[in-house]
Amino acid sequence: MLLLKFLALEPMNGFAVSQRLKQVSGDVLQVSDGSLYPALHKLEQEGWITAEWKTSEYGRRAKYYSLTRLGRRQLEKEADNWGRLSSAISRVIKLKEA
Amino acid sequence: MRPEHWLYSIPLRLRSLFRWAQADQELDDELRDHLERKTEEYVAQGMTQEEAHRRARLDLEGFEQTKEKCRDARHVTWIQDLIQDLRFSLRMLRRSPGFTAVVVLTLALGIGSTTALYSMVEAVLLKPLPYYDASRLAVLWTDNVRKNLHQERTSYPNFEDWQKQNTTFEDMAFASAFTVNLTAGEDPEHLLAGRTSANLFSLMGVKPILGRTFSSEEENRGERVIVVSQGLWQRSFDSSRDLVGKSLEVDGVRMSIIGVMPRSFEFPARNVDLWEPLTVFPNWSALKNKRNTPSGFVVGRLRAGVSFSQAQADMDVIAAHLARQYPELAANLDFFGFHVNMVPFSIYFTGRDVRSALWLLFGAVVLVLFIACTNVASLLLSRSASRSTELATRMALGAGRKRVVRQLLTETAVLYLASGALGTALAAAADRLLIRSVPTDIPRLHEAGVDFGVLSFALGLSFLAAFIFGLFPALTAPATDPHWALKQSGRLFSATSTVVRLRSLLVTGEFAVAVILLVGAGLLIRSFLRVQHVDPGFRSDHVLTVRVVQSKLKSETKWRDFYEQALRNIRAIPGVEAVGAIDNFFFASFPDETVIVEGHPPLPPGTSLSQVTDDGISPGYFQALEVPLLRGRFFTEQDGPTSAPAAIINATMSPRFWPGEDPVGKRFKFAYETEGDRWITIVGVVGDMHRDRLTRDPVSEIFLPLSQHPARGMDLVARTSADPRSFATAVRGAIRSVDKTAPVLNVSTLEDALRDQLAPTRFQTLLLSLFSSLAVLLSAIGIYGLIFYSVTQRTHEIGIRMALGARPVQVFRLVVGEGGRAVLLGIAIGIGGALSIERVLRNELFGVTATDPVTFVAVTVLLCFVAFAACYVPACRAMHVDPMVALRYE
Numbered sequence: 001m002l003l004l005k006f007l008a009l010e011p012m013n014g015f016a017v018s019q020r021l022k023q024v025s026g027d028v029l030q031v032s033d034g035s036l037y038p039a040l041h042k043l044e045q046e047g048w049i050t051a052e053w054k055t056s057e058y059g060r061r062a063k064y065y066s067l068t069r070l071g072r073r074q075l076e077k078e079a080d081n082w083g084r085l086s087s088a089i090s091r092v093i094k095l096k097e098a
Numbered sequence: 099m100r101p102e103h104w105l106y107s108i109p110l111r112l113r114s115l116f117r118w119a120q121a122d123q124e125l126d127d128e129l130r131d132h133l134e135r136k137t138e139e140y141v142a143q144g145m146t147q148e149e150a151h152r153r154a155r156l157d158l159e160g161f162e163q164t165k166e167k168c169r170d171a172r173h174v175t176w177i178q179d180l181i182q183d184l185r186f187s188l189r190m191l192r193r194s195p196g197f198t199a200v201v202v203l204t205l206a207l208g209i210g211s212t213t214a215l216y217s218m219v220e221a222v223l224l225k226p227l228p229y230y231d232a233s234r235l236a237v238l239w240t241d242n243v244r245k246n247l248h249q250e251r252t253s254y255p256n257f258e259d260w261q262k263q264n265t266t267f268e269d270m271a272f273a274s275a276f277t278v279n280l281t282a283g284e285d286p287e288h289l290l291a292g293r294t295s296a297n298l299f300s301l302m303g304v305k306p307i308l309g310r311t312f313s314s315e316e317e318n319r320g321e322r323v324i325v326v327s328q329g330l331w332q333r334s335f336d337s338s339r340d341l342v343g344k345s346l347e348v349d350g351v352r353m354s355i356i357g358v359m360p361r362s363f364e365f366p367a368r369n370v371d372l373w374e375p376l377t378v379f380p381n382w383s384a385l386k387n388k389r390n391t392p393s394g395f396v397v398g399r400l401r402a403g404v405s406f407s408q409a410q411a412d413m414d415v416i417a418a419h420l421a422r423q424y425p426e427l428a429a430n431l432d433f434f435g436f437h438v439n440m441v442p443f444s445i446y447f448t449g450r451d452v453r454s455a456l457w458l459l460f461g462a463v464v465l466v467l468f469i470a471c472t473n474v475a476s477l478l479l480s481r482s483a484s485r486s487t488e489l490a491t492r493m494a495l496g497a498g499r500k501r502v503v504r505q506l507l508t509e510t511a512v513l514y515l516a517s518g519a520l521g522t523a524l525a526a527a528a529d530r531l532l533i534r535s536v537p538t539d540i541p542r543l544h545e546a547g548v549d550f551g552v553l554s555f556a557l558g559l560s561f562l563a564a565f566i567f568g569l570f571p572a573l574t575a576p577a578t579d580p581h582w583a584l585k586q587s588g589r590l591f592s593a594t595s596t597v598v599r600l601r602s603l604l605v606t607g608e609f610a611v612a613v614i615l616l617v618g619a620g621l622l623i624r625s626f627l628r629v630q631h632v633d634p635g636f637r638s639d640h641v642l643t644v645r646v647v648q649s650k651l652k653s654e655t656k657w658r659d660f661y662e663q664a665l666r667n668i669r670a671i672p673g674v675e676a677v678g679a680i681d682n683f684f685f686a687s688f689p690d691e692t693v694i695v696e697g698h699p700p701l702p703p704g705t706s707l708s709q710v711t712d713d714g715i716s717p718g719y720f721q722a723l724e725v726p727l728l729r730g731r732f733f734t735e736q737d738g739p740t741s742a743p744a745a746i747i748n749a750t751m752s753p754r755f756w757p758g759e760d761p762v763g764k765r766f767k768f769a770y771e772t773e774g775d776r777w778i779t780i781v782g783v784v785g786d787m788h789r790d791r792l793t794r795d796p797v798s799e800i801f802l803p804l805s806q807h808p809a810r811g812m813d814l815v816a817r818t819s820a821d822p823r824s825f826a827t828a829v830r831g832a833i834r835s836v837d838k839t840a841p842v843l844n845v846s847t848l849e850d851a852l853r854d855q856l857a858p859t860r861f862q863t864l865l866l867s868l869f870s871s872l873a874v875l876l877s878a879i880g881i882y883g884l885i886f887y888s889v890t891q892r893t894h895e896i897g898i899r900m901a902l903g904a905r906p907v908q909v910f911r912l913v914v915g916e917g918g919r920a921v922l923l924g925i926a927i928g929i930g931g932a933l934s935i936e937r938v939l940r941n942e943l944f945g946v947t948a949t950d951p952v953t954f955v956a957v958t959v960l961l962c963f964v965a966f967a968a969c970y971v972p973a974c975r976a977m978h979v980d981p982m983v984a985l986r987y988e
Contacts, residue, residue: 014128015135033136034159037129038167053124063128 003039004067004075007049011066014040040065048074125168129161179501183508190509197481198513201474204879205517207872208470209563210524213548213556215463217529219456220555221546222448228362230303231399235443236406238270238396238413242434245709247690249441250434251392254376254385256420260396260438263416266409267398271298272376273366274394277811279649279841280334281347288647288841289330289371291348293378293394299325301399302365309342309357312375320377324353328361330371348372350651364447366395368541389424390433397443406440413438448541455862458938462618462869465611467563469876472604474513475567476880479597479604480887482506510568511561518560522548525556598891601884602920608877609921609965612870613928613957614935619870620953621943622863628945629859634852635787635796636723641848642822643683644829647811648840658739658808660836665716667832668816673825676817678719679804683813684789684855689797692769695755696777700769707754710798712768714807720746720784722817730762730782737803743778744803749786751798778802791855793944815848822847862942874964882968885917889976897981906977913973914966921965925958 006012006020018036043049048071054064067075133154140150158164191198226232238260240250252260254272261270273294280287296314299306308331312323324346326335335341345354353374364370376394379385385393400409417436421428428436445453482489489502526548533544646664648657661679668677689709694700701708717733728749737744745766752761765777786796804812814833818825826845833842844851889896896909936948946953 013131015132018132032159033132033157034164034167037132037158037164038170041125041168061127062131063124 003043004048004071004078007065007067008072008075011064013062013064015062017065043071046074047071122165122169125165129158129164133158133161179504180508183505184512186505187509187512191512197477201477201513202517202520204470204473204876205514205560205563206520206524208467209518209521209556209560210528211869211872212460212463212467212559213522213525213552214528214532215456215460216555217525217548217552218532218543218546219460220551222456222542223453224551225542225545227444227447228304228360229443232443234268234400234402235302236398236400236409237441237443237446238398239439239441240392240434241437241439243437244435245690245692247434248439251394252396253389253392254394255387255389256436257394257396259420260413260416263419264398264409264412266401266404266412268401269297269301270396270398271295271301272394272396273298274376275367275370277647278349278372279647279839281350281649281839287334288843290367290369292366292370292373293376294366294373295376298365298373298397299359301397302363304360304363306357307360308339309355311357311359311373317375317377320382321375322351322353322378323356323375324348325357325359325373326355327359327363327371329369331358346372348374349649351378353378364541365397389427390430392434406442410438410440413440451858452541454938454941455858458618458942459862459865459869461938462615462866465615466869466873466876467559469608469611469873469880471563471567472608473876473880473883476601476604476883478510478513478568479601480883507565507568511564514560514564514568515557518556521560522553522556525552598884598888598916601887602916605877605880605884605917605920606924606927608873608880609924609961610928610931612873612877612961613925614931615866615870615873616957616961617928617932617953618935618939619863619866620957621939621946621948621950622866624946624950624953625943626859626863629792629856632788632792634792635785636725638848638852640818640820640822641723642816642818642825642829642845643848643851644814644816644833644845645811645843646814646833646840647843648837650810652810654808655739657810658805660840661716661804661808661812661814663836664833665718665814667835668814668829669718671816671825671828671832673819674816674829675819676718676722677716677814678722679716679812679814680719680801681714681807681809681812683815684851689799691800693755693766693800694769696765696767698755701755707798710751710800712800712802712807714804714809714812715801716804719801719815722815723787724817725787726785728783728785729760730780732782732784733801733803737781737805739805743776743806744781745778746782746784746801747780748784748796748799748801750796751800752783754798792852874961877961878964878968881917881921881965882972884920885913885969886972886975888916889913889972892976893979896976896979897983900979901981909979910973910977913976914969917965917969921962925961929954929958 003017006017012020014037017040018033021036040049044051044065048068049065050068051063051065053061055061133151136154136157137147137150140153141147143150145153155161227235229235238252239248240252240256241248242250251274252272257270257272261267264270271294273292275290275292278289278291280289296312296317299311306325307328309325311325312321316323326341326346331337331341335344341355341358343354345352347353359373376382376386385391398409400406414437417438420436424436427433492502493499529546529548533546646661648660652660665677665679668674689711691710691712692700692708693710715733717735717737720727720732730746733744733746747755747761755761755766756764761780761783763779765779767775767777784801787799788794788796790797814829816822816825816829830842830845833840899909899912900906932954933949939948
């Protein structure tokens with residue numbers, strides 16, 4: 001879901017995704033580079049993201065991933081689920097404190 | 099998954115599959131790019147180039163590993179694996195052509211014969227009948243319980259009552275079948291015709307291919323309209339489209355043609371060529387009210403959701419009701435009764451005998467296939483054992499257990515599919531051969547062939563067999579601990595014991611099945627030999643038989659005069675030694691007449707002991723067939739139409755009706771002659787003839803002189819001095835010279851006619867013998883392979899034993915004993931199995947019981963001998979193992 005969200009903001013390549021992951025989540029979410037690429041390929045296979053080869057800002061050729069219509073729908077669904085789940089969990093936690 | 103999803107993923111997968119190299123290159127580029135950037139980043143953080151590169155690689159958790167994981171994410175690896183496996187399998191199989199050939203041939207024989215028989219089963223039994231929803235069609239017979247005749251025709255008034263009173267049938271139709279002569283053309287044609295109620299066609303749900311069928315209004319008005327068969331249309335009218343409106347002369351009556359029925363429409367009888375309204379019967383107004391004249395077949399269509407037993411119960415109620423309504427008829431001993439016997443149309447159509455024979459053969463062939471598969475599994479088992487080093491190496495290099503099993507299964511599947519393809523080709527050839535050699539009276543058999551259903555059967559069969567029998571070797575092999583197997587390199591004790599145990603199990607199974615098949619075949623062969631040695635009671639060589647059927651329009655006197663003249667003409671042909679005629683040479687029915695013997699109490703009816711058949715014959719008949727006269731005299735020309743009624747009886751009848759007496763000179767009369775006092779005097783007793791099938795016990799027979807009982811159709815027999823076939827034309831001419839409109843049918847020699855009668859039995863016996871020989875051969879190969887393998891694997895051990903002082907005989911005993919146990923166990927199981935299927939065979943046998951000890955002993959001895967012979971060669975090899983060589987053999 002996180003990957004989908006990143007790609008929803010703007011198309012980017014694998015390296016940029018890994019950078020962004022590190023920046024945004026700090027050390028809390030440790031997604032190793034070794035798991036990142038298989039995950040991206042899996043998303044592509046599911047049809048949620050699509051890839052094309054582009055020349056990057058530094059003149060390198062790189063594979064840029066972007067979200068598809070299907071992926072956007074999936075993202076909404078998952079975000080929904082997440083929202084429901086997290087609010088439920090936080091309600092439970094508050095309940096304990098009270 | 100949603101279709102949208104496929105829209106994305108399919109092209110991607112196809113791309114990964116077919117542009118594999120490109121996709122992989124891109125993956126490589128992508129990761130390399132990532133590595134470079136990461137390295138740059140680390141360098142910027144102050145690391146050295148090498149250090150940065152190392153860290154980047156570490157982050158990626160290994161370059162190649164990640165690549166592999168990405169490939170896995172694409173879900174196409176299994177296809178690539180499959181292709182790889184296939185390639186590898188083909189390479190392996192090519193490398194051992196002998197092994198491949200043996201396996202493929204064995205399997206192809208098994209799959210081929212199974213497929214061939216399946217195609218017959220499918221054509222005859224499984225394909226839906228060409229009628230609308232045929233599962234709801236039933237034939238309703240009158241069940242003459244009193245005379246033990248269960249499939250009798252029904253009278254029209256009874257049919258009308260059934261039709262009106264039943265609550266379980268949508269509709270019922272009435273049809274009678276009889277023969278007619280087409281009298282218009284030069285060459286009179288003799289045909290089978292049906293006279294039916296108009297609703298027959300709609301009830302069966304078959305539409306004419308041209309024109310229309312007749313309506314019930316036309317039926318009621320008695321209009322002379324006919325529907326012809328597709329066969330007749332093609333034969334006599336060249337498939338002309340403007341047939342409708344033309345006319346046809348049937349038995350001298352002009353009928354106008356209104357339609358053509360498709361070839362598949364075969365009711366009330368097979369090969370029926372035309373249909374007319376019931377009301378065309380010249381005596382219809384009388385016939386339709388005669389409750390005690392059975393004249394037609396009744397077919398009904400069940401209401402949806404009604405079962406056969408419900409309908410039978412319904413009909414039983416109606417029968418009971420009718421019996422109460424007509425008590426005097428029901429009490430009449432000669433009346434056929436009101437009981438109804440319902441038979442599903444499919445069984446009526448195919449016949450019970452054919453069904454059971456086909457299923458029997460199919461069962462047998464499946465057993466052969468089982469043996470073939472077992473053999474192959476056994477072969478594969480040893481092969482995978484000798485490959486355990488290879489497999490262990492693979493596993494040591496990181497191949498998963500599942501992956502290895504899959505690869506072995508792929509290899510097996512390749513073998514089985516190749517064999518399946520070859521087997522299907524064999525089946526197609528066998529079909530053509532079998533159909534030609536098969537007795538032709540099996541309905542729809544000619545339609546058997548390799549079609550889609552049969553192909554999918556063969557394919558499914560190959561896959562199923564590959565999976566079941568391929569699992570044996572696949573599951574045993576990788577169980578080996580790679581470590582250990584590698585250390586053993588080449589000696590492979592590890593797998594041996596398991597493999598030998600499994601293989602002996604398979605051999606046991608093979609022999610068990612072989613016993614069942616051989617016992618079945620042995621019983622059939624013994625029974626067939628018995629049948630052939632039955633003395634038919636007459637001399638069948640040098641006899642020509644011809645059937646002649648005359649027009650119905652002639653008087654009985656004309657019929658008689660015709661035959662007397664025809665017989666005289668045939669007798670005049672040089673080379674003809676004797677002639678005779680009988681109204682039905684062969685018959686296949688239960689004796690159905692009851693007689694009253696003068697001075698004796700009537701015998702209770704309902705059994706073949708108390709009922710008789712009667713036939714009209716010409717004076718020379720017994721002489722022509724050389725049937726022995728036991729007492730009294732034959733008929734002569736003096737037994738004319740006006741002389742005292744005379745009869746000849748057969749040897750079986752005499753003691754039943756006149757126990758301890760000389761029947762010559764005694765009198766009897768037929769029970770149906772209720773009025774008058776027409777006593778018939780017996781003038782002679784002749785030997786029994788097997789005119790029904792040879793397998794039946796002779797029944798009581800009464801022969802009456804042709805002059806006193808003229809018949810419309812007769813079988814003429816002529817004893818000739820030379821090959822009877824060469825007389826065919828002359829005999830035909832002699833008959834034609836009396837009346838050129840009389841159709842001459844079925845010209846054949848008596849020997850051929852008898853052989854045709856035995857054809858189905860011969861065919862069944864032949865096929866089953868073939869299957870069981872195949873089974874024995876395959877089992878022999880199986881045990882040979884087992885012993886040979888075990889000896890090869892144990893050369894080392896045998897060497898040690900011999901070095902320690904074992905004598906060759908002991909080694910021989912060791913080796914043979916191993917196979918012997920498996921075989922004996924198999925035979926014991928097989929005998930048990932054969933005894934339990936005894937019920938299946940009982941009806942197919944004649945003169946031997948299904949538990950015939952001779953067959954069982956012979957089979958056991960034969961199989962033991964075969965097994966011993968197959969063990970002998972490898973055991974001898976073991977005996978001559980040189981301990982020194984064996985020990986050095988590493």
